[in-house]
Amino acid sequence: MAVIAGRPARGALLPPRLRAITGTRSGALAIFIIRRILWMIPILFFVILITFSLMHLAPGSPWDKNGGRQLSDTVVHNLNVRYGLDKPVPQQFLLYVWNVTHFDFGLSYQYQGKTVSDLLLESWPYTATIGVLAFLLIIPVGVGLGVLAALRQNTRVDYITMGFATIAASFPNFVIGALMVVVLSVLAYKATGGNFYLPAAGFAVDDSLIMPVVTLALLPIAYTARLTRASTLETIRQDYVRTAWAKGLPERLVVIRHVLKNSLIPVVTTLGPTFAFLVTGSVIVETVFAIPGIGRAFVTAIESRDYPMILGTTVLFSLVVAVANLIVDVLYVFIDPRVRLT
């Protein structure tokens, strides 16, 4: 058969059964997801490679003690042997990658006898709970305020909303967190004689979550509101929105079907990274509210050169980012028919 120049049709090189699957939209979607998941493997490999290199390039070692007693050479040597740090760095790297493929993230240096997996499983649930709650707050509040401001452009509603967004975006969250503690915990306690106040620290699924969640969510809410407003304002001026009005559609339909369906596409794009940002924790929020989350654990691990812990946390964060982006890309297929799966 003659060879015809050009790209083979999609799936032409696959066996017949697979070719049938790629023909349907849901089949194409499944293959898209599988391919993206497979792509995560090289991504994670490079994340480990870069983190590993940087970690070992930085001067110092896990056994340096700041201000404390310096360990004797023999002890340091024994520790190195125990944790495999005596081997050449490339070998250590390969060994780590090999272990990771077996879901073994190694032992922590700081906490005797604890595996990195244990530590991550202990601290991440706190962070993830706050992150997910903050995320659930962002969607209605951030998107809602943005849409409201756009639909009432240049009115008081718009000015107040955008004023709030600017303030929320400009205050650092340790200031907001501290202010909330002062007002809602300390002053509220004094003013009500202890009848009403929000706990300033601690973690339980109750009102102690309110302040950390709000503190964490404030900046992304402001950001999402601004983005939603800008995108909605741009969409309102599109020709097809004018067409919708010209058809005599009621305002509700024009807004929902013709404005929002289009204007929220860019917003969804940013929600992926926002979600990843939220569930990977904020050291500041966790410190202000004394939450034993992964953000703090990560910083502590870096300070004490807890190599396996640093790597483990980085791998977890990369996975979260990759999965969040994958979810956004899949969502895209459903909200924008122009998106093609490639």
Added chain:
Amino acid sequence: MGQTLLQLEDLHTQFFTSRGVVRAVDGISFHVDAGETLGVVGESGCGKTMTALSILRLVPDPGRITSGRILFRGRDVTKMTDEEIREFRGNDVAMIFQDPMTSLNPVTKVGTQIEEAMTAHERFTERLARGRVVELLKRVRVPAAESRVKDYPHQFSGGMRQRAMIAMGLSNEPSLLIADEPTTALDVTVQAQIIQLMKQLNRELGTAMMLITHNMALVASLCERVVVMYAGRIVEEGPVEQIFRSPQHPYTWSLLRSVPRVDEARKERLVSIKGLPPDLSHPPPGCKFHPRCPFVIDKCKTEPEPQLEEVGVNQVARCWRLMRTINEEELDAAKSSGLSKDAAARLKQEPSATVGAPPSGNNNAGS
């Protein structure tokens, strides 16, 4: 013909910008009869589209209808409540927009977009509307209409999208269809098909049509009557044949001369109208066309703009120098240059600044 469907009375639509008030529509009066096809012609920026958007009360910010009446079957559109105007749009008067590529919602199925035009009004139930979508697409000659209703706009070509727009416009069987440059964004072969289609629909359904265009050929093939607009004003109005045979306003004459003709001797040069339409926030005094008019005389600059005057059977024009009063010599001069000596000299002096600016007093210098 039939009774008056739409009557515009001294309509003013103005834009309140930081540079001043832009008089986009400046005292327009005309009417459309039931079943009639009316052409509204003029260059870009002369207020045609704003006139159409005013009729549906869709003038974008910061524009507003400032005075005048728009009577549709005797009801004043400018005084309708929000619900009344919603019911009026798409039902009594529908509009087809210029660019089919951007006028359809990219994330909603074409079928849904046509269907909702019907379900927004009370004429069709949801069930009936759904069935009618395919029927409408067939009527506007969309091939494989049954399967195409489920497609999204990006799966349609430009011509197909415009057909879908027309189907949408016709879905409620409106008494008047306003088509704003319906073929401008399409290539020539598709243009012809769309024109044929609109002609046929007008004949079969008796829908009155208001065709907004700068394309004189389109007007000739589709319209019975024509309104010529310049700088937010009507400068000439009359039956198409008459206007084409003997245009009386120099602007109409110039517009017609800027269309290439196959049946005419090639010796005559194709003439474009020099300069640009005036800035509507600072229109020139006197007749607004005088800075570009090949037959301009002093009276055009100093006297207030002339009234619309009867110049033939059902034909009116607004000009001191009607074409029938222009002598042979002057006509030849204008044909060969497209400009009077006077205007040519002035344009040479200040290439673009003169356009729309008031004339610089006396013009004898330099000639």
